[in-house]
Amino acid sequence: MAELYHLGVATSLVPRLAVLVDPMLSTAPLIAATGGRQVATRREYVNHLGLWDGQPVLVTTVGVGAPPLAIAVEELARAGMRTVVLMGTATFVDVDTSWLLPHGAVRGDGTSAQYAPLAFPAVPDPALRAQLADETGGHTSYGLVETVDVLDGASTCPMTIAARDLRCAALFVVAAAKGVRAAAVLTDAGTPDTTGGRAGHDMAEAVLRSLTATDIEE
Amino acid sequence: MTLATGPGAPRYALLPGDPGRVERLLEHLQDPVVTQHEPPFVEALGRVEGTPVLVAATGMGGPSVALSVGRLVARGVDTFVRVGGAGSVSPEVGFHQIVVASAAVRHEGASSHFLPASGPAVADPGVVDALLRAARAQGQSVRCGVVHTKDSFFGEIDPASTPLEDDLRSAWRSWQRLGVLASEMEAAVLFCLATRHGVRAGAVVKVNDVVQVDGAAWTDDDDLCRLAVAGMAELIRSDRG
Numbered sequence: 001m002a003e004l005y006h007l008g009v010a011t012s013l014v015p016r017l018a019v020l021v022d023p024m025l026s027t028a029p030l031i032a033a034t035g036g037r038q039v040a041t042r043r044e045y046v047n048h049l050g051l052w053d054g055q056p057v058l059v060t061t062v063g064v065g066a067p068p069l070a071i072a073v074e075e076l077a078r079a080g081m082r083t084v085v086l087m088g089t090a091t092f093v094d095v096d097t098s099w100l101l102p103h104g105a106v107r108g109d110g111t112s113a114q115y116a117p118l119a120f121p122a123v124p125d126p127a128l129r130a131q132l133a134d135e136t137g138g139h140t141s142y143g144l145v146e147t148v149d150v151l152d153g154a155s156t157c158p159m160t161i162a163a164r165d166l167r168c169a170a171l172f173v174v175a176a177a178k179g180v181r182a183a184a185v186l187t188d189a190g191t192p193d194t195t196g197g198r199a200g201h202d203m204a205e206a207v208l209r210s211l212t213a214t215d216i217e218e
Numbered sequence: 219m220t221l222a223t224g225p226g227a228p229r230y231a232l233l234p235g236d237p238g239r240v241e242r243l244l245e246h247l248q249d250p251v252v253t254q255h256e257p258p259f260v261e262a263l264g265r266v267e268g269t270p271v272l273v274a275a276t277g278m279g280g281p282s283v284a285l286s287v288g289r290l291v292a293r294g295v296d297t298f299v300r301v302g303g304a305g306s307v308s309p310e311v312g313f314h315q316i317v318v319a320s321a322a323v324r325h326e327g328a329s330s331h332f333l334p335a336s337g338p339a340v341a342d343p344g345v346v347d348a349l350l351r352a353a354r355a356q357g358q359s360v361r362c363g364v365v366h367t368k369d370s371f372f373g374e375i376d377p378a379s380t381p382l383e384d385d386l387r388s389a390w391r392s393w394q395r396l397g398v399l400a401s402e403m404e405a406a407v408l409f410c411l412a413t414r415h416g417v418r419a420g421a422v423v424k425v426n427d428v429v430q431v432d433g434a435a436w437t438d439d440d441d442l443c444r445l446a447v448a449g450m451a452e453l454i455r456s457d458r459g
Contacts (some may be wrong), residue, residue, distance in 0.1 A: 104321065104338035116396050117389070121321035121338040126362045130347050142343050144413070159333050159414070176364070176396045 004075040006068075007060065008042030013049055014079035015056035017211045020072060020171075022088045023061045024189060026196035029204035030059045030087075044068055052208040055215070062086075065149060066111035066170035073171065077178035083128065083215045084175065084182045085207050089189035090145055090165035097141040098194070099203065100186045101132055105169035106146040106157055112173035120176070122147070122169040124183035128214045132183055135206040135213075139199070140185060145169075163188075181214060220256045221286065227293040228263070228270035230454065232446055233283075233300045235404055237275035242439060243301065244273060246447040259286055266447060267454045276300075279369060280328030280407035287408060291415045297453060299345060300408055300421035301446040303439075304400040305374060307366055307393050313427035316360045316442055317399045318349045319420065322406035323366040325389070329410035339367070339406035340413070345420030345453065352448035358441060363399045365423065367406035374401055400425055418453075422446050 002011040021027050027048065030036070034050025034057050041047065044063025049056060058076070062069050073084065090100060105122040107113065112122060133140065143162025147169035168184050175182030185207065187195070194200055232243055237260035244250035247264025254261035258277035263270060272295060276286045287298065304317065311317065322339040324330075329339055346362065353360040368374055377386040393401075405421040412419035424442040 103343045104340035106334070106338065107336040117323075117392065118335050119324040120393075120396055121323065121340055121364060123321040123338055123340050123364065126318075126320040126343075126346055126350075129343065130350070133343070133347075144338065144340070157334060157336070159337055160416070173396075179397060 004079060006043060006071050007045045007047060007075050008040035009047050010039070011079045013039055014076055014081055015058055016080065016082040016215055017055060018058040018060060018076055018081050018084045019207060020060055020062045020069065020084060020086045023063060024089050025087060025193055026200060027059055027061060028196050029201040033204050033208055034059065045072065053212045055212055057208060057211065065166045066109045066147065069167045070111045070170050070174045073174045073178065077180045082180050083211055084180060085128070085132070085211060086167060086171050086184040087207060088165060088167055088184055088186045090163035090186040091151060091190060092163045092188040093161055095141060095143060095162050095188070097139055098187060098199065099136065099140045100143050100145065100163050101129065101136065101140040102145040102168050102184055102186065103129060103142045104144050105172055106144065106159070106161065107169040108146055108148040108157060109169050110149055111170040115173050115177040120173060122172040124172055125181035128181045128183040128210060131210040131214045132185060135210045136185065136203065139203060145186065220254060221259050221289055227290060227295050228272050229295060230269065230297045230450055231272040231274050231290055231295045232450060233274055233276050233287065233298055235276050235278050235302045239301060239439065240273050240275050243443045243447065246444055247271060258282065266451050269454045271450060276404060279403050280326045283404045283407045284328045284331065284411060287411055291417055296417040298408060298412060298417065298419040299446050299450055300404060301442060302402055302404060302421065302423045303426045304365065304402040304423035306425050307398045307401050311361060311399050311425060313425055315425045316358060316422060316445060317365060317425070318346060318360055318362040318422050319365040319405045320346055320362055321364050322409055323364065323393060323398060324406045326367050326369045326406055328407045332410040332414035337410065339409040341409055341420040342412065342418035345418050348452035348456065349420055349422050349445065349449035352445055352452050356445060356448060358445055361399055363397060365405050366393050366398045366401040368401060368403060371403065422449065
């Protein structure tokens with residue numbers, strides 16, 4: 001049976017919708033909401049396949065940094081995934097809400113440069129981004145995130161940013177290169193993970209509603 | 219050339235590139251009055267939903283946008299909607315298609331004066347969503363996505379005429395494969411300038427069907443102007459809360 005080289009998921013199981021999850025965050029609310037069952041575990045990728053609103057959704061942990069994130073997006077897109085949300089973490093610099101909804105990313109990473117010239121903007125899909133804003137209203141705010149490859153390195157970015165992370169620029173640019181819709185929601189890595197609790201449960205369901213609503217719109 | 223410098227500009231500005239489009243935008247505003255007649259920086263005032271709105275032509279290209287919009291920010295404008303023409307990049311984008319820009323490729327020089335090269339030229343999401351709400355309300359079929367901003371018009375429409383033909387064609391294929399919808403000459407600079415100054419900007423462009431060097435051909439832009447003004451009305455209403 002054909003399976004994704006790094007993720008280990010059977011190619012035939014890959015659905016149109018996926019949530020990629022930072023390993024610092026709990027996947028329990030997403031798995032509970034989708035009734036997900038583990039379909040593969042390989043390297044840093046733990047994959048659960050479930051159902052939301054009658055549609056299959058893959059929930060996959062993505063390891064650290066842009067390279068394994070790009071591998072996950074590539075392999076899933078090649079197998080038919082069309083819409084993806086990253087639930088990630090970031091170092092918040094200036095964010096008033098518990099989650100940041102990035103409307104663009106500074107491309108301080110190495111990965112995105114291997115997909116598109118630096119002139120290309122690292123931005124989420126506008127329809128998915130707007131749907132996430134509607135569904136998570138009150139818990140999220142817009143801001144620019146600076147994506148870097150080393151979080152505790154010296155930042156030299158001479159512009160105002162809301163947060164610093166390890167994945168968003170690569171997510172947005174790789175998604176554009178593969179022709180899939182992508183967006184992200186990020187929570188502060190400096191505060192305790194609340195994604196296992198009630199707030200995390202609400203956020204997980206909002207992400208799942210955004211995925212199905214945007215996919216239908218296409 | 220006259221560039222107005224006085225204080226007292228309203229918060230909201232519509233930005234055509236072509237000064238000739240100022241009059242056509244004014245057809246959709248209340249109490250229109252042209253306040254500066256000399257091209258390229260023709261300026262006019264009117265009202266949308268009773269609120270004063272500036273219509274200010276930017277001229278073509280990043281340097282002209284940087285100069286004119288920079289002055290508008292200094293005069294207190296904090297919400298910009300560019301209303302312009304474009305060429306198609308994606309095979310899925312045909313003549314007369316209206317495109318709302320979510321972001322822009324920075325294939326130009328001026329934006330690097332406002333943001334580092336790694337920064338995104340991205341529209342304000344609130345402006346994007348207002349333009350899309352207006353399009354839905356008007357029943358207009360628009361596309362939303364990334365546009366390409368360039369400094370050389372003829373590098374796009376006639377690459378064979380330039381010494382960089384191979385590079386331009388190769389880059390063009392990359393923009394197509396990255397899903398870029400249309401190409402124009404101002405959005406990336408406007409977005410980077412706005413991000414740098416903490417103000418809101420968006421852009422809506424219409425794909426021209428004819429490029430005619432002698433200048434006779436023209437694409438009707440009434441639907442574009444109506445949409446831009448309706449988008450501004452959406453913003454004004456949502457700012458009132």
